[in-house]
Amino acid sequence: MADPKPKSKHTVVRADWQPTASQRRDSAKRGAPGQRLLGPLPLPRDAVNGEVTVDTVAVKLSNLDKVYFPSSGHTKRDLLDYSHDVAEFMLPHLLNRPATLKRFPQGIDRPWFFQKEAGEHMPPWVRTAPLPSKGERTYINYVLCNDCPTLLYLVNLGCIDHNVWMSRAATPDQPDFVLLDLDPGPDAGFDKVVRVAQAIRRVLEKYEILGFPKTSGATGMHILLPLAPGHSFAQSSRFAEIVLRLAAAEVPDLTTDVWSVADRPRDRVFLDFRQNAPGKTIPPPYSPRAYPGATVSTPLQWKELTRSLDPSRFTITNLRRRLEKYGDLASGNLPGAGHGQQLRLLLERMHQSDAPQKKRRAF
C-alpha cells in the first residue's frame, strides 16, 4: 500500500506511537488503586477562561462556567476537572485509536455535530492518523487522543463523550477486542440488562473466555473480550454473534435480535454483534456520556452485577472514589496487558466442549 501523505501540519502517525521512557515508567503504576489521579484543573476556581500547562503544553480553555448538563448543573469546568483527574486511567484506552469527535458546544440539550477530519485548525501537538475513507478513494486525518493536553483540548471543543475505533491507527482493520453490546429497549429496565449479562458471564466462564464488563454510561452495558493481534472484524463480529446467541438461548424471554427498531420488542435487551466493524466506535472506559447527570462508562467487577446495580450512580462527580478503591478494572483489556485471546483456540475449546451435544440455536 502506498504511503499516504495527505498534507497536514499535525504530527501524523503511521505507526503506533510509542510512549516515552518516563511514560513507560509511569505506566507500571497505571491501573493500581488510587494511583495517578491528577486532581482538578490547575486553574483558579473562579476563572471563566484560562490556560493550563500540562506536560509542558499550554492548552487554552474557554467558557468554563457554561452549563453542559442542565438537569444536574454540571459545567464544562466540571467535565475538564474530571478529565484531568482521570486522564491517566482513560488515556491508555484511547491511545492510538482513531477518534470520531461528537461535539456539543452548547451542552447536551443543544444541537451537536460529528467531526472526523482534524482539519488545519487544531494545535500542531494534536496527533492525527490518515485513514482511507469512502472505499479508499480519499483520506481522513483522524484525531488520536494520546495525551492529556489533547484530551483537555477536545473537551474544550465540546467533546463530552469520546468515541474511538476498536482497532488502532497502525492496524485499522485489526480489532484488539470483541464488543458484546447489550442495548435494552425503552421498556426494559436495567435489571434485565443485568440478567442478560449474567447469562453471558456463564457462557464466558464455561469456555474460559476472558471478558470485562462495563456500563455504557447510557442505558446498556458493554462486555469487552481482549483479542490477540491479527484478527479481522469479520472474525470478531462472528465470534460476538456466537457468544451472544449462546447466552440468548439461556434467557430467550429477555433478549431479541430484531434489527428493525419498529419491530423490536420494547421490553427486551437487544444483543448487538454488528458493532464489531471497521470504523465503528465505542465510548471507552471512563468516558463521560452526554446524558443527564453526566454519567460515565464504568468498568465493573462481575460480582457487582446485581439487581440493585444502578448505572446512573456512576458520574463525573464520584468516579474518582471508585478509581481510588479499585484502580482500572478494565486494564486487562488493554493491548499491552498480555491477555489477548486467540479466537481459533476459543472456538476449538467451545467445539470440543459441545461436541457430544446438539448445536445450540435460536436467539
Add this chain to the structure above:
DNA sequence: GCACAGA
C-alpha cells in the same frame, strides 16, 4: 467552538 464566506 470556531473558521470562513457572503452581505
Add this chain to the structure above:
DNA sequence: TCTGTGCAACGCGCA
C-alpha cells in the same frame, strides 16, 4: 462587522 454555515458517511439485511 455581523450573520449564517459546515463540521461523517460503513455495510448489512431486507422491501
Add this chain to the structure above:
DNA sequence: TGCGCG
C-alpha cells in the same frame, strides 16, 4: 436500488 439501523 434504497432505507433503517447502529
